Amino acid sequence: MSPMTSTLILLRHGESTWNSLNLFTGWVDVPLSEKGQGEAVHGGELLKENGLLPDVVHTSLLRRAITTANLALDAADRHWIPVRRTWRLNERHYGDLQGKDKKQTLAEYGEAQFQLWRRSYDTPPPPISEANEYSQAGDPRYADLGTDAPVTECLADVVVRLEPYLRGPIADDLAAGRTVLVAAHGNSLRAVVKLLDGISDEGIAAVNIPTGQPLRYDLDENLKPVIAGGTYLDPEAAAAAAAAVANQGR
Numbered sequence: 399m400s401p402m403t404s405t406l407i408l409l410r411h412g413e414s415t416w417n418s419l420n421l422f423t424g425w426v427d428v429p430l431s432e433k434g435q436g437e438a439v440h441g442g443e444l445l446k447e448n449g450l451l452p453d454v455v456h457t458s459l460l461r462r463a464i465t466t467a468n469l470a471l472d473a474a475d476r477h478w479i480p481v482r483r484t485w486r487l488n489e490r491h492y493g494d495l496q497g498k499d500k501k502q503t504l505a506e507y508g509e510a511q512f513q514l515w516r517r518s519y520d521t522p523p524p525p526i527s528e529a530n531e532y533s534q535a536g537d538p539r540y541a542d543l544g545t546d547a548p549v550t551e552c553l554a555d556v557v558v559r560l561e562p563y564l565r566g567p568i569a570d571d572l573a574a575g576r577t578v579l580v581a582a583h584g585n586s587l588r589a590v591v592k593l594l595d596g597i598s599d600e601g602i603a604a605v606n607i608p609t610g611q612p613l614r615y616d617l618d619e620n621l622k623p624v625i626a627g628g629t630y631l632d633p634e635a636a637a638a639a640a641a642a643v644a645n646q647g648r
């Protein structure tokens with residue numbers, strides 16, 4: 399008998415309006431651009447063409463992931479499946495960089511500091527102040543977090559808040575034999591990939607997740623991938639889009 403495997407599909411939201419403007423976004427709740435809406439629909443079409451039909455979807459609390467899930471599932475005729483949402487799948491909180499232009503930030507602080515903030519594992523940007531127009535202070539969706547609500551995060555912080563959700567509710571759905579779709583964000587999905595593939599703190603810096611490209615993982619009962627790194631349903635388009643993410647700010 400072949401060992402039990404389950405299927406997890408990771409989908410980064412389609413291009414957002416702030417992706418197209420090249421702004422650090424984090425927890426700011428911006429919508430998809432028109433291009434991003436098209437990417438989400440195309441992502442759903444790829445799921446359908448590949449016979450990859452989710453039984454349940456997990457999303458963040460941010461509309462670019464929620465809308466992406468809705469559009470993709472509608473295109474795949476799976477708009478009716480149960481939905482679970484959690485702040486633990488939110489994008490990394492980008493602290494005081496939220497709302498700032500990536501190109502200007504690179505010019506102002508230089509390559510080394512820019513990369514440290516953007517892709518180092520354990521250096522968070524400066525915290526955002528409550529007075530900043532892009533702060534999430536007072537946002538009702540995070541009321542339950544109280545003083546635990548982040549004001550900045552590095553990727554290590556995202557791993558810490560995301561891991562219990564991956565090994566809890568997501569693993570439970572997988573263990574029940576469900577095909578699981580996770581619609582989330584560039585950096586929260588980098589945290590998922592790091593945990594699944596056991597990527598080192600240094601190695602994860604080079605991993606970039608493209609928008610709107612479904613990434614399939616078949617996992618054993620210990621959440622170990624059958625194929626390391628998973629499989630993009632459209633590998634060529636995903637590689638080109640991931641390279642574009644890596645080059646943001648240039």
Ligand SMILES: O=C(O)[C@@H](CO)OP(=O)(O)O
Binds near residue numbers: 424489490516584585
């Ligand atoms: O701005 C952000 O929140 C993220 C994702 O768009 O950007 P980066 O890829 O620079 O971490």
